[in-house]
Amino acid sequence: MIYLRRLAPLALALLLLAATPTLASADEADAPIRVLFLSKSSGFQHSSIKRTDGHPSHVDTVLAQIGAERGFAVTSTKDAGLINATQLTNFDVVMFYTTGDLTQRGGTGEGFFRGDGNPPMSADGVSDLVAWIEAGGGFVGFHPATDTFHGEGDEVTPYIGMIGGEFLHHGRQFEGIVRVADARHPTMANVEDGWKIMDEWYLYKNVAQDELHVLALMDPGEERSKQEVYDIAPYPIVWCRELGDGRVFHNAMGHREDVWSHEMFQTWVGDTIEWAAGEGEAAAAPNWGDVVP
Numbered sequence: 001m002i003y004l005r006r007l008a009p010l011a012l013a014l015l016l017l018a019a020t021p022t023l024a025s026a027d028e029a030d031a032p033i034r035v036l037f038l039s040k041s042s043g044f045q046h047s048s049i050k051r052t053d054g055h056p057s058h059v060d061t062v063l064a065q066i067g068a069e070r071g072f073a074v075t076s077t078k079d080a081g082l083i084n085a086t087q088l089t090n091f092d093v094v095m096f097y098t099t100g101d102l103t104q105r106g107g108t109g110e111g112f113f114r115g116d117g118n119p120p121m122s123a124d125g126v127s128d129l130v131a132w133i134e135a136g137g138g139f140v141g142f143h144p145a146t147d148t149f150h151g152e153g154d155e156v157t158p159y160i161g162m163i164g165g166e167f168l169h170h171g172r173q174f175e176g177i178v179r180v181a182d183a184r185h186p187t188m189a190n191v192e193d194g195w196k197i198m199d200e201w202y203l204y205k206n207v208a209q210d211e212l213h214v215l216a217l218m219d220p221g222e223e224r225s226k227q228e229v230y231d232i233a234p235y236p237i238v239w240c241r242e243l244g245d246g247r248v249f250h251n252a253m254g255h256r257e258d259v260w261s262h263e264m265f266q267t268w269v270g271d272t273i274e275w276a277a278g279e280g281e282a283a284a285a286p287n288w289g290d291v292v293p
Helices: 002-006 009-030 058-070 125-134 158-163 221-225 257-261 263-276
Strands: 034-038 073-077 093-096 138-142 166-170 174-180 195-199 202-205 213-219 235-243 246-251
Touching: 034 058, 058 073, 058 257, 058 263, 093 263, 125 138, 125 158, 125 235, 125 246, 138 158, 138 263, 158 246, 174 221, 195 257, 202 235, 246 263, 257 263
Parallel strands: 034 073, 034 093, 093 138, 138 246
Antiparallel strands: 166 202, 174 195, 174 213, 213 235, 235 246
8 A cells, every 4th residue: 555655646547547447347247147028018918928916927927036046137027118229238138028019009999919008119119129139139039029010911020030030820739849950059958859848839931041040840749630730840939040249039939827937948048048148159050951841
């Protein structure tokens, strides 16, 4: 301390300035992954993300548990207005469990597809989101994230172009078989090949086959003889890609509450968030032709 007091003011200032980057780097290394989970429904609202009497949804609760176990800072919201250039800078990963045109509030009218009435996204929301991903952000979409921002007919909207595929339809729920397509990928290390699980299995259109790295397929198994719509070869339900400096991941699973409660699925979600935040290799080179029958 006596030595520091004898330093000339300029020398002391240079000493402190030189130390600052090291301190900042340490802070950044210790900082938790900041996750924004959006479950705004402008179309059909799934029961797994529905909040009742102000209580968190089932998925909200599961993500809070995963966050506590992994050291993530998770913010769950139904306010799509948070998807803007300013707010996105506060997060490392954005997760969507959404439906419909998120620029519409919804919540009026009758039927299952009227939406939840929560605050909508601005007209610039999608372009802000895509720019944020391209600058290094991580995006994760679950189940109905592809049932969001549809185009007219075969139009591919900027959002669908980003996530890589568009929900077309689905049949009755059944026990599908998850076939791991890339066991070496960081997000797939804890997923059992041949895992049989009951869920609602989406089928797609406008899939960006030449841009996607397929991670898992759904094998209909015996359901081929029961539902014509699933009388098909195994098809991709989980994929990822790089977009600019950022990462995009989509998992078609998660309609049912018991899927989110499954220990393997929860581990998978945690591994996915870490990958989307930039941990480990991206390993996202397109591989559709190599793994899809």
